[in-house]
Amino acid sequence: MTGATEGISEIITAALLVIGDEILSGRTKDKNIGYTAEYLTALGIDLKEVRVVPDEQPEIVAALNALRARYTYVFTTGGIGPTHDDITAEAVAKAFGVPFDYNPQAVEILRTRLAQTGGVMNEARMRMTRMPVGAELVLNKISAAPGFRIENVIVMAGIPQVMQAMLDYVAPQLKTGAKMLSETVQANCREGDIGTELGEIAKANPQVIIGSYPFIDERGANAHVVMRSRDREKLADVKVAVQAMLDRVHAGLLARQKA
Amino acid sequence: MTGATEGISEIITAALLVIGDEILSGRTKDKNIGYTAEYLTALGIDLKEVRVVPDEQPEIVAALNALRARYTYVFTTGGIGPTHDDITAEAVAKAFGVPFDYNPQAVEILRTRLAQTGGVMNEARMRMTRMPVGAELVLNKISAAPGFRIENVIVMAGIPQVMQAMLDYVAPQLKTGAKMLSETVQANCREGDIGTELGEIAKANPQVIIGSYPFIDERGANAHVVMRSRDREKLADVKVAVQAMLDRVHAGLLARQKA
Numbered sequence: 001m002t003g004a005t006e007g008i009s010e011i012i013t014a015a016l017l018v019i020g021d022e023i024l025s026g027r028t029k030d031k032n033i034g035y036t037a038e039y040l041t042a043l044g045i046d047l048k049e050v051r052v053v054p055d056e057q058p059e060i061v062a063a064l065n066a067l068r069a070r071y072t073y074v075f076t077t078g079g080i081g082p083t084h085d086d087i088t089a090e091a092v093a094k095a096f097g098v099p100f101d102y103n104p105q106a107v108e109i110l111r112t113r114l115a116q117t118g119g120v121m122n123e124a125r126m127r128m129t130r131m132p133v134g135a136e137l138v139l140n141k142i143s144a145a146p147g148f149r150i151e152n153v154i155v156m157a158g159i160p161q162v163m164q165a166m167l168d169y170v171a172p173q174l175k176t177g178a179k180m181l182s183e184t185v186q187a188n189c190r191e192g193d194i195g196t197e198l199g200e201i202a203k204a205n206p207q208v209i210i211g212s213y214p215f216i217d218e219r220g221a222n223a224h225v226v227m228r229s230r231d232r233e234k235l236a237d238v239k240v241a242v243q244a245m246l247d248r249v250h251a252g253l254l255a256r257q258k259a
Numbered sequence: 260m261t262g263a264t265e266g267i268s269e270i271i272t273a274a275l276l277v278i279g280d281e282i283l284s285g286r287t288k289d290k291n292i293g294y295t296a297e298y299l300t301a302l303g304i305d306l307k308e309v310r311v312v313p314d315e316q317p318e319i320v321a322a323l324n325a326l327r328a329r330y331t332y333v334f335t336t337g338g339i340g341p342t343h344d345d346i347t348a349e350a351v352a353k354a355f356g357v358p359f360d361y362n363p364q365a366v367e368i369l370r371t372r373l374a375q376t377g378g379v380m381n382e383a384r385m386r387m388t389r390m391p392v393g394a395e396l397v398l399n400k401i402s403a404a405p406g407f408r409i410e411n412v413i414v415m416a417g418i419p420q421v422m423q424a425m426l427d428y429v430a431p432q433l434k435t436g437a438k439m440l441s442e443t444v445q446a447n448c449r450e451g452d453i454g455t456e457l458g459e460i461a462k463a464n465p466q467v468i469i470g471s472y473p474f475i476d477e478r479g480a481n482a483h484v485v486m487r488s489r490d491r492e493k494l495a496d497v498k499v500a501v502q503a504m505l506d507r508v509h510a511g512l513l514a515r516q517k518a
Contacts, residue, residue: 022472024306025439026297027485033292033311038285047283049318052292052309055470059308082451083471083482084458120515124454142475159473180284192341195383199343211314212342213281214418216401223342226286256379 012045012177015067018052019060019088020078020158031160032077039167044176045073055079060091068095068153073174075167078158080147082124089148092155093132103131106146113144140165149173178230183239187212187223189249197245198225201238207231208238271304271436274326277311278319278337278347279417290419291336298426303435304332314338319350327354327412332433334426337417339406341383348407351414352391362390365405372403399424408432437489442498446471446482448508456504457484460497466490467497 016036022028033050040047048071053059060079067074079088093100106129114121128145138147138154140162147156147166156166187194191214202210208229215222225242229235275295281287292309299306307330312318319338326333338347352359365388373380387404397406397413399421406415406425415425446453450473461469467488474481484501488494 018309021468021470021487022485023292024296024309025300025441025487026293026295026306027441027443028472029293033282034285034288036285037283041285047285048313050277050283050309050311054307081471081473082454084454084461085470119449119451122451122455124458125451127454128451143480159475161475182284182286184286190378192378192381192384192387195341195343195386196381199383202343209280211280211344212340213287214340216418216420221402226281228280228284257377 010177012175013048013071014040014045014073015049015071017063017076021054023052024054032163044179055085057091061095064095074153076155077163082127089131099133101133102129110144138166138170180228181235183227185225185242190221191223193249201241205238207234269436271434272307272330273299273304273332274308274330276322276335280313282311291422303438314344316350320354323354333412335414336422341386348390355391358392360392361388369403397425397429439487440494442486444484444501449480450482452508460500464497466493
């Protein structure tokens with residue numbers, strides 16, 4: 001059995017669970033999905049799914065349990081602050097079926113920070129130190145409220161600066177796979193002009209994932225062809241094939257214009 | 260039974276299913292979640308969940324079936340173009356268990372547009388006219404490729420300009436509920452200073468959803484308190500209570516600084 005996987009990197013997957021009414025109402029525009037997607041791709045972790053759920057315990061618990069069973073890692077953002085609507089930590093404890101209590105190390109960090117900044121310790125701030133028992137802290141240099149990790153779930157803040165600092169803290173602890181390599185070519189024609197031939201290239205090269213992403217600019221409809229693979233040679237071959245195909249299509253369009 | 264709901268608007272809910280590898284790889288930063296969230300809120304439709312899934316049929320089918328059973332409407336974005344990776348329409352047909360075929364009206368629209376623009380009809384472009392049988396077109400003025408609606412599922416393009424035009428087209432067909440009203444007050448102190456009292460106000464006013472959204476600017480940690488309700492009077496009462504609470508907190512912090 002081990003022989004079959006020798007030399008093949010394990011594929012490491014992840015999901016992101018964004019928690020917050022403010023994202024669903026449109027009041028706050030999420031910045032964490034795009035950042036995390038790019039960050040994990042660069043690490044060699046495949047982000048396979050994102051969900052956004054409201055600040056409601058049953059929703060958080062259900063989504064978390066569905067995702068943590070399925071992916072190597074689940075990252076969450078939002079809902080770990082000091083106010084009544086910050087219910088992520090308790091929901092995570094519930095999802096794992098473990099007790100929820102003050103984390104002594106988190107309390108110490110908070111006390112130290114408050115002594116430095118002149119803030120007062122109170123019930124609201126103490127909320128931020130409550131975590132599933134057994135969780136390890138995910139520190140950050142910006143806020144005194146740590147995130148935490150329990151098994152394959154990493155719980156982070158919603159504020160982008162803090163979330164990004166937490167990702168930096170936790171990244172060295174994560175298993176990573178072979179990086180997905182990527183090449184992009186701009187079509188300089190309409191997607192509909194290349195779809196058939198591009199599909200044939202995709203079919204002939206199953207180890208390269210080919211995507212076509214249309215966009216509209218002042219010159220009209222255009223597309224980016226993105227090729228992704230963990231195999232550098234196959235990726236280079238496909239890029240050559242796509243460029244040759246685009247040259248043929250451009251020549252055909254030009255001939256048609258002249259006719 | 261009808262008596263019990265008299266005078267109470269029905270709550271209309273929605274989910275958004277974003278389909279596309281390019282969002283999960285971080286290559287493309289989604290702009291449709293925030294736009295749709297704000298748009299639906301303004302219409303009086305509560306966006307309750309968002310999912311982002313890859314261009315893989317089983318993933319799209321599973322997510323769509325989970326969401327369409329649960330919410331009044333499901334909106335999808337992405338995957339309805341002319342290339343091999345555009346598999347949304349076929350996945351929707353599969354989810355509904357209906358045949359998948361060329362839609363004569365969509366073919367006609369495409370032919371007319373190509374005659375105007377000088378594009379050629381080909382297999383790739385014809386892909387864009389294939390839909391679940393029984394679907395109604397969701398037109399838009401920007402592209403010749405319509406989205407479609409089948410039962411409570413509305414399938415839209417991924418390009419933001421086109422998606423937005425499709426939302427405008429479909430909006431007048433949608434049931435809407437009483438609009439969620441919203442008030443925002445800036446705390447001008449740290450979240451931890453108001454958490455306890457804000458929680459008490461929230462507990463005493465279950466008809467108003469109170470959220471606290473921290474942010475960091477050049478003056479340090481701050482927060483917005485957002486109050487949401489369908490009841491205008493209750494919302495106004497809570498805003499007064501929150502402002503009075505903030506005044507007390509500010510006075511307390513000032514007294515502490517002077518001491």
